[in-house]
Amino acid sequence: MTRELEPLTEVRLGMFSFAHMHAASYIHFLGQMEGVTIAGIYDDDYDRGGRIAAQYNVPYFRRTDGLLDQQLDGAIICSENVHHAPLVLQAAGRVGAILCEKPIATTASDGQEMIDRCRETGTKLQIAFPMRFAPPVMELKQQLDSGMLGEIYSVKCTNHGWMPGRWFVDHKLSGGGAVLDHTVHVVDLLRWFWNTEVEEIYAEVGYELMNPGLGIDDVGMLSFRLANGVFGTLDTSWSRPDSYPTWGDVKLDVLGDQGLICVDAFEQNLQVSSDEAGKTSAVNWGSSGDEGLVADFVDMIRKDRAPSISGEDGQRALEVALAAYESARRAEPIALQV
């Protein structure tokens, strides 16, 4: 029996800023998807925007309005963190759907305004948490759902990285360093795993500890309790030196009364030693979560369904990161509204 395949509805997307390197990965995977058109690229950096537009043979727009006039179905926002709010507020109501890079914003009030505006204008707002689409993490989610670990006791997490430099270390543009950059990814996973919230957080934050003179936090050691009773820690530090074989990690060790599951989401690597690079590198061959993320976004537009990762999800993760900074300032645990 053969099935008549319906032609896929064309989905027109605009890319707003390539300040965050994830944009390059998103456009790469979108370019391979059938029925997806990149209608154009906006970037406040003329050189960067023009170069990438030429590379993908799509129009470049110097102003957001120019791109928002292109009958877009969706906007993908990968600007510096502090520009997420103005870009989402401009796009809301002029496109049906927005995929906004994490963290949702740099302040809770910005995040809330973005959520409110999208709701008022009927715009779907999805936050880019690609780790939900990384196959090793998806397998862990299934294992947890199966109940195989029995009662869950604790979860030990790391999201280490290289010190990313650029605007990531400029507080005016990023809103925070290692703690903001890496807390939100893992907190989103924990909330997703158990449909729960972070109830209490304690944090030791190191300012320019690994990188003297950096001017922003580069070490974060978070200790949390979830509303479901699970306790854990999360190391968000940019503690990987330039000479390290890979950019960093996302690791999750979940302990329950029936055993232990350890996930290292980026452990599918070739070992490559190169005289030219002057070091040995881990080259990942695993499936990219970014591909699943943008495919899910396009699917949401086509099916006119609710986002799988909502603005509220982004807001809850942001609140935990902000509470971690507050905990470090006060040197005491902070209770969050659950």
Next chain:
Amino acid sequence: MRRVGIVGAGGISRTHADRWNQMPGIELAGFYDIIEDAAQRAVQRSGGKVFGSMNELFDAVDYVDVCTPGTAHVQPVIAALEAGIPTVCEKPLANSIADCERIVDAAERTGTPLFVAMVVRFFPQFAKAKEVLDSGAIGAPGVIRTVRSGSFPDSSVGWRKGLAITSYYADFAQSGGVLLDLCIHDIDYQRWCFGEIERVFARGMMFAGKEPKDHALLTVRFSNGAVGHIEGSWSYPRGRFSTRIEIAGTGGIIEWDSRTRPPVEVALAQEDGSLASSGSSPTAPQDDPYYAELAHFVRSTETKEPFIVTPYDGMMAVKISRAAIESLETGKPVNIS
């Protein structure tokens, strides 16, 4: 020839006795234990004689090795120091800070050498990591993470059968659970690497009513601003014991994981078609950490040089472990005085 007497004939005494028996110039004189049967069994497997009292043992030896549980260190250790006999004390120095202070006072007052057996400093990978850190190869201290996790040390292992020590571990009020029994190694090691600890914050299962299971995740702040993380567990599935080191500095990182592929791996086809595999990471006898710590005690005592681990270090490790337990109880970070 130097004669060594062991006080306390429980689990760790066997580990120590085996090393004393290998060491040139050392004769194992025997054991004293308040349970005479335990001393009798120890003598049968390890040699020497059963001493009827601690004083009888003190009269017959050059060194004393105290292997009683942590709750029972203070009396034999102080007695040995007052008798002027150089002494090894198994970790923890004592289970209470007050007992630690009494022991440290006695060591200072008598001037008798006292070595606290914080054996992790003598594990070759841990010792080498400290050496690399001290060489400056990874720059200044940043973030240190260590793991010491396994299943509960119960009596399912043959030779432990019948030992009173099992109920000691499971009684957290006595043993202090993983924080005092296990994490104390990592606390001491991290303090050795990064310097004094300013405060700790702990989460764990000590008061969760899951005995004998215990599990703790500890956050450490050092006086120099550096940050640490310690995992200790008696909740891992059996056979999954693991230790790890990760030391990140301003210019590099050191990592070691006991779960990486060992240098010797055996894969044997079984008759039923399944595979039996095992691995080992052998080292020379003198690099065995228990041998190395006891040899260090003998060498330093003979040459009158300071020990790598001082009584003060032993006391600080207990203070910080106790602070971690207090953090669990109060839900707050605890400053180290």
